[in-house]
Amino acid sequence: MRIKTLVSDVMRQTIETVSAGATVRTCAERLRDADVGSLVITRDGDPVGIVTKSDLVSLIADGADLTTQTADSFMSSPVVTVDRSRSVEHAASLLREEDIEQLVVTEGEALVGVLSVTELSYYLPRFQYETTVETGKDWEYAYEDRESQGLSVGDVVRFSQRLTEAEVEEFASLSGDTNPLHLDDAYAEQTRFGGRIVHGALVSSVISAALAKLPGLVIYLNQNLSFRGPVHLGDHVTAVCEVMDRVGERRYRLQTEVFDDDEELVISGEAVVLVDEAPAVER
Incomplete structure (x- = not known):
């Protein structure tokens, strides 16, 4: 922990x-x-x-x-x-x-x-490392590169996004998960959460978004998750993924965590990814 x-x-x-x-x-x-x-x-x-x-x-x-x-x-x-x-x-x-x-x-x-x-x-040695930052309308990405060439142990990628009511409703439609805890205000207010919360799978998707920003072509091999707390509609969440080990040829183990606006840990876990060289694409 x-x-x-x-x-x-x-x-x-x-x-x-x-x-x-x-x-x-x-x-x-x-x-x-x-x-x-x-x-x-x-x-x-x-x-x-x-x-x-x-x-x-x-x-x-x-x-x-x-x-x-x-x-x-x-x-x-x-x-x-x-x-x-x-x-x-x-x-x-x-x-x-x-x-x-x-x-x-x-x-x-x-x-x-x-x-x-x-x-x-x-206290944050990686604060001295080269950092790449990108921002979009509703998201922000930062990659802290420990070494100048490729992925290495200690690299950290972060991806932040606000999870809105529209996204929750769209996810429910796409996934088929129409649990009223996510969609019905009156129902959700009677639960332990006191209101609607975001699907756990939608919250965890920011981990996937973060990993996709690592250098190279990232392929998920394994992910385990523990859900530690709820995320309410409109909350801003941040996935923090740190490379912990190299576990084989082009394979890496990462600590994957998601924090809410109050910096409370809402998801913890680990992932294993395969990182191939990204194909050259003419744009």
Whole structure:
């Protein structure tokens, strides 16, 4: 079973703040004296931006006036925050999506720490690997490549998708699974789930979608699944598939997991796939 590493386990608890009116020189001195990589900029006690050492180096190199130019003129804003109870994988996604190197960690409305790419890389070594990201209207795919050539142990592929009412109804029609738990609001409200849920087979299909994004022609050989929790209509789910072993010529064993919006594990299992070289197709 996966042990979730939280932002609170990784973050730097020392958080240094300066007012938005602090000068460049003041910011530089605070960074030096506190021996930290960033300052949170506040106005009336609220965080409004962040300044890093690299920001200051660039500013000074450009000839900034150290005694008159203030933090609010060059800070990165708005502040991107993450709750201390979220997972490090969620924090990594935020850093990539926002294209930043620092997150401010919160607990409720309180500032409790800072998390940078550097700290995160100690806990997520693959965070340093080359990552390919693609997005569509209702889905997102990311492939973290441990080595530059082909599939290898440690590679991780993720596929995220929102499972809507329309998709549930279409799946019921295609599969013949018309269980009212998936289709009838009044019926489903009387069950332990308190409402309609997505077919387990439809939820598990995001694993297949993730595996199909691996390099090469992927052929399913085996898949076992344990259903850990329900997925409700409209939930956003993410399949995370990590290559665990090479088990034969072009055959690989993967850990396959699906998480919901709250990062709760809803499906766990393992798969074995055969990966052939993809045929060349003229487009």
